[in-house]
Amino acid sequence: MKPIFKLAYWIILILTGNSLLSAAERGTLIREAVIYLSPDTNSNKLAQVERGRELILLDKSHDWVHVEALLGSETRDPAFVLEEDQGKTISGWVLDNGIIWASTPGGDRILFGAAADSEDEASRRHGRRGAAQDAERLYRRVYDIFPNSSIAAEGLYRAADIQWQIDKADMQSRPSAREQEAYLREGINEESMKLVMRKFPDSKWAQLAAFHLIDNKLCGDWQGSPKCPDKEAEMYEKYVKEHPESPAAPEALYDAAWRRAALIEIYKTEEQSKKSDQSKSLAISLAQQLMSKYPQSDWSARGQTLLFLVQQGVPTYGNVIQ
Numbered sequence: 486m487k488p489i490f491k492l493a494y495w496i497i498l499i500l501t502g503n504s505l506l507s508a509a510e511r512g513t514l515i516r517e518a519v520i521y522l523s524p525d526t527n528s529n530k531l532a533q534v535e536r537g538r539e540l541i542l543l544d545k546s547h548d549w550v551h552v553e554a555l556l557g558s559e560t561r562d563p564a565f566v567l568e569e570d571q572g573k574t575i576s577g578w579v580l581d582n583g584i585i586w587a588s589t590p591g592g593d594r595i596l597f598g599a600a601a602d603s604e605d606e607a608s609r610r611h612g613r614r615g616a617a618q619d620a621e622r623l624y625r626r627v628y629d630i631f632p633n634s635s636i637a638a639e640g641l642y643r644a645a646d647i648q649w650q651i652d653k654a655d656m657q658s659r660p661s662a663r664e665q666e667a668y669l670r671e672g673i674n675e676e677s678m679k680l681v682m683r684k685f686p687d688s689k690w691a692q693l694a695a696f697h698l699i700d701n702k703l704c705g706d707w708q709g710s711p712k713c714p715d716k717e718a719e720m721y722e723k724y725v726k727e728h729p730e731s732p733a734a735p736e737a738l739y740d741a742a743w744r745r746a747a748l749i750e751i752y753k754t755e756e757q758s759k760k761s762d763q764s765k766s767l768a769i770s771l772a773q774q775l776m777s778k779y780p781q782s783d784w785s786a787r788g789q790t791l792l793f794l795v796q797q798g799v800p801t802y803g804n805v806i807q
Contacts, residue, residue: 537622747802
């Protein structure tokens with residue numbers, strides 16, 4: 486074979502191979518499974534695959550499927566492997582049950598239900614170990630495998646929310662969490678939330694994701710200074726103006742009102758009576774706005790309590806006892 490024809494042959498072969506690979510069906514497990522060296526439970530066990538791990542279908546044989554499984558990176562928490570992270574992959578055989586493929590009828594809802602089950606399990610006192618991570622992966626797979634599903638956006642958001650809560654708890658457990666300025670601590674990874682905002686920009690899930698991002702801008706410890714609560718109140722007020730229809734808008738409005746109420750006492754300790762009175766007026770206005778705009782929200786009831794305390798002159802911040 487002449488060199489030029491040999492080159493053309495290999496190019497065609499590579500392109501064909503890539504085409505087949507890109508067309509390979511993707512799936513995930515809603516159960517834990519063992520990957521075997523061959524389609525036989527007596528063969529060597531290569532690895533154990535957790536719920537929600539991504540599978541690529543390579544072949545089928547009776548009650549078995551030959552798959553490539555993404556097990557995650559060995560150098561970081563494998564529960565939160567992003568798609569661009571190469572991680573650790575392994576090829577082998579898995580029993581063909583409990584697997585959701587892109588072609589599975591109602592697969593998106595089955596995955597979502599499995600994720601919700603794992604999330605519920607994680608909330609229990611003696612729930613299954615790793616259930617929160619299972620839920621994160623399963624919700625993420627709803628979007629990955631069924632991107633056009635009506636629940637893809639919610640799945641992507643719920644996955645991001647679980648990761649955010651775990652990362653937030655970890656961040657708050659560190660000594661740096663008590664630093665006054667936000668930039669002095671290691672922030673929560675925002676990529677998952679920003680992905681929700683990029684993929685579904687006009688959805689309520691994007692609005693909720695934007696609300697989470699405020700966490701990274703909050704002070705750790707106010708240290709009795711008015712700078713932090715004043716800045717934070719402005720951030721929450723801005724959020725409500727930009728996202729008035731967001732499910733998180735009532736909470737943001739309450740957060741702003743509570744900070745304005747806290748400033749009443751903070752300014753008193755600094756003998757700034759004028760600013761204390763201004764903060765009281767702002768707290769009352771925000772609480773009334775909350776009750777008026779979102780009357781059915783639990784945050785509205787909390788706003789009414791806050792309003793009552795402020796109007797009665799009861800301190801809502803600090804160790805002041807009357």
